[in-house]
Amino acid sequence: MKALTDTPGARAGRDAVAQGAAARGLGRDATIYQVADRAGVSIATVSRVLRGTTPVAVETRRRVLAAVDELRFTPSRSARSLAEGQHAANGIVFPDLSGPYFAEVVLGYEEVAAELGRSVLILSTHGRQAARQMVLDLASRVDGLVILGRTVGDEVLADLTARGLPLVLMARDPVAGADTVNAENSESARVLTEHLVHDHGYRSFAFLGDATTSTDTSQRWAAFRTVLREAKVPGPRAPTPCAFDEEGGRIAADRLLRRKRPRVLVCANDEIALGAVLAAEALGLRVPDDLAVTGWDDVMAARHSRPGLTTVRQPMRELGAWAARRLHERLAGDASEPRHEVLPTQLVQRASCGCHQEENR
Amino acid sequence: MKALTDTPGARAGRDAVAQGAAARGLGRDATIYQVADRAGVSIATVSRVLRGTTPVAVETRRRVLAAVDELRFTPSRSARSLAEGQHAANGIVFPDLSGPYFAEVVLGYEEVAAELGRSVLILSTHGRQAARQMVLDLASRVDGLVILGRTVGDEVLADLTARGLPLVLMARDPVAGADTVNAENSESARVLTEHLVHDHGYRSFAFLGDATTSTDTSQRWAAFRTVLREAKVPGPRAPTPCAFDEEGGRIAADRLLRRKRPRVLVCANDEIALGAVLAAEALGLRVPDDLAVTGWDDVMAARHSRPGLTTVRQPMRELGAWAARRLHERLAGDASEPRHEVLPTQLVQRASCGCHQEENR
């Protein structure tokens, strides 16, 4: 049977080509033409049946669906994207840090995005030089993007929003035209620090973490500093710089503790804190008796370590979920003013700050 | 100036349309036509400059690059994919489990894939009914796929390989035509169990984990069972079924320990084990004095918990990395027989099995 619906000549040799080129790549997937052929209808009708945009006679629809089934037809995503001008996909880009924090955010994001029918692309910039290009590249594959931390410069973001690409920024200062979500930082830093100063009466502090690369950290540091000042407790001039992982915490704490002996180490995240505990113990210091240590995030290990790590719980999954939902609203046409959401956090008192000594939790 | 290279009429009103339709979606990104226009060349030349496929005169190239720059042109990914028949993207699909194990695998995968110039799409099936459709959908966006565990049925996999889609299976039984990577299970399970039986002399065991849904677990269970049998130590008939997370471990262990009092709990992963420790302590049992507990994976929390968790370290990132590399080879044309890689694991003895009692690590 000859193809009924082919543009004259246009499809000549299509199958031959398909076979040849099919060794790999997009492979020998059936195309809408083959389905149309088999069902004895035009490709337009096939498309209509598949998308349900226009009523199609019952019998026709049946034939089309049968053909789709027999050929195991799955529409080509790139063709569809090209025609629709949409990708039905969202991206998320995060920096080098690969710990539990980012994993949870991504998971929360993926879960919601999937529910909303969007695929999700991930990109970790690893502080690479090519970050800019990588993000731009990613941007050309998605309808919306969430960007964590200082992965790329403001110009890139401005560029993207100018292009009309909806953006949600996370753990990063706002930029014109983009929504942001963040966990509450200042208030929880204040609560934490006040707990240490007033409830425990500590008078000597250090702060581990790099406030220059992380907005979150600089906010926490600022509030921490303010509370000390208000309480007239001497404090460090600046945070002790420190890579945001366990090893970074261990090294920074080791170096610090060999020079000074603060009573408390306030750390910018749990991994640093856990590394610091290791360093302290290696130096023969008992936590919390000789040195109190606190973290941020409340990752799994914080709960299981002994002493249990006092920390500030962040709604990591919820951060991701919020971003996914917001992006969806934007893509659904919401053109309102950018929103700047701040999600609540919670102080979790465990033993590492000196609480619950009896049970060591 | 009139467009030099436009198909007569075909591009009429392009800009008007672009402006109109641009409010969102693919936006008013510049197209290759605009670049060509601005540089005074044909789109073919622009393409050639950008891809470097064919030599272009120096001066021409300069003009094109200038135009690209001025218009901030980024080629449309879907158009390119459609024309090339390639996506330059890979996918990874994993089941519901969202813990550190999967996070690490994904990270290792992303890192290598990014280096190889491929974007990565992630999909978590969450045991959803629609998993099949979601995976098929994902498959239409990528050139290759890695699939973890029993996320979808064998028919789907057969379907995909038949289509010529390179597949790497992880933590899953092989399927014709697909590569697989797994962590070594039997040998390490044997070493672990022998350690417990011979070095510690334990004679009463339970095994927590669901061997019916996880290939890894069923292999571990089998080797565990074999060692007990060889040593003539009575053991359970079957694993105690248990969800693969902390809460699952806590609940299953609680229920089990209220009925029986095995001396050892061998758990299918660290999260279950950590949950089990919680349950044991809640019942007033001391670990490891009253009850030894072991895990699998060596996640961060295993290292920090007290007692330190005895476990089997898996090279999670390396699993992901291997999959990414293998996929790349396949896409580069390697059509050799499927490979079935097994990556080494390592027993990590900490305190929860009864070792290192003095320091409680």
Add this chain to the structure above:
DNA sequence: GCCGGACATGAAAGCGCTTACAGACACGCC
């Protein structure tokens, strides 16, 4: 002064889909 080849570029066909538009057909009504 003419010819063959190298080199640079343009024209146009596709990639596989969506969708505006138009055509075909059946029906019911005056």
Add this chain to the structure above:
DNA sequence: GGCGTGTCTGTAAGCGCTTTCATGTCCGGC
């Protein structure tokens, strides 16, 4: 019996790229 009206379906123009093929153009060699 002619003519709207409504329903279903086909035609073809795009979507923005890549790539094959053809067309110049410019040279050096004879």
